[in-house]
Amino acid sequence: MITLSAKLKKVIWLMAAGLIVAGGHVYADRPYVVLPDGSRVEGTDIRARPNGEIILTEPRGTRTFAPGRYERAYAPRPDEFGEAQQLIRNERYDQAIEILEDLVRRYRHLEWDNRSMDLIARAQMGKGDHASAVGTYERLFSNTPRMRENRDILWSYHRAMLRAGQYDELEAKMNELISDGSRADAARAQIYRGDIKASRGLYEDAVLDYMRTVVLFKEQRDSQPEALFKAGEALEQLRDNRAREMFQRVVREFPDTRYAELARRKL
Numbered sequence: 001m002i003t004l005s006a007k008l009k010k011v012i013w014l015m016a017a018g019l020i021v022a023g024g025h026v027y028a029d030r031p032y033v034v035l036p037d038g039s040r041v042e043g044t045d046i047r048a049r050p051n052g053e054i055i056l057t058e059p060r061g062t063r064t065f066a067p068g069r070y071e072r073a074y075a076p077r078p079d080e081f082g083e084a085q086q087l088i089r090n091e092r093y094d095q096a097i098e099i100l101e102d103l104v105r106r107y108r109h110l111e112w113d114n115r116s117m118d119l120i121a122r123a124q125m126g127k128g129d130h131a132s133a134v135g136t137y138e139r140l141f142s143n144t145p146r147m148r149e150n151r152d153i154l155w156s157y158h159r160a161m162l163r164a165g166q167y168d169e170l171e172a173k174m175n176e177l178i179s180d181g182s183r184a185d186a187a188r189a190q191i192y193r194g195d196i197k198a199s200r201g202l203y204e205d206a207v208l209d210y211m212r213t214v215v216l217f218k219e220q221r222d223s224q225p226e227a228l229f230k231a232g233e234a235l236e237q238l239r240d241n242r243a244r245e246m247f248q249r250v251v252r253e254f255p256d257t258r259y260a261e262l263a264r265r266k267l
Contacts, residue, residue, distance in 0.1 A: 052109050137153070158174075162196065187220035207235060
């Protein structure tokens with residue numbers, strides 16, 4: 001009889017090995033293809049042709065999926081991706097970018113090209129090359145349009161545009177999100193409009209945009225502390241005593257946020 005302790009040890013070993021226990025079956029990190037109906041076809045090996053055809057090896061042979069006949073294809077995570085992540089954590093950005101560019105070439109159409117390009121852009125921002133990061137994101141969206149639907153990636157792209165000083169283009173995108181986006185995206189876009197004004201030295205206009213977020217998007221609680229804090233910063237630039245009010249409000253209403261910690265340093 002297997003003791004509970006032994007069972008737990010086995011589960012821990014499976015997790016450490018990168019396996020997932022689900023529905024009585026054990027699945028490894030194996031290649032697969034997602035079909036347009038959402039179903040998944042697993043295999044033992046996968047490769048992609050330059051034209052986007054996917055060749056999946058199954059126990060009974062190989063299957064070829066033409067572009068348009070699958071939603072996406074996935075290869076197991078390459079070890080080099082984790083190596084690049086560590087290099088970025090160590091601020092060795094150029095070495096990381098070199099590895100990631102190689103992954104983009106080798107894993108085209110196999111998901112890791114997209115993830116590698118996102119990481120390249122983040123490395124470029126880390127080294128202060130924001131214009132190149134914008135270009136990398138635009139290359140990513142051109143290669144794989146569905147990546148525009150990834151909100152984390154899209155907002156990282158917007159942040160790169162802001163830091164690159166591409167204010168007119170960014171403001172047009174923010175206006176579109178405020179008009180047609182979700183409430184969460186519209187609230188965030190309103191803050192970005194304030195950021196654009198502040199970056200241009202238009203602090204009075206920036207305060208108005210930040211406070212519009214506070215007043216018009218009260219239900220978007222995640223955006224409130226940032227908007228209040230940035231309004232306080234803009235008021236500081238104007239030497240307006242109401243800046244302290246804003247910082248106090250962040251601390252009082254949103255005490256557990258990182259903006260509250262920043263605001264405490266201002267008081």
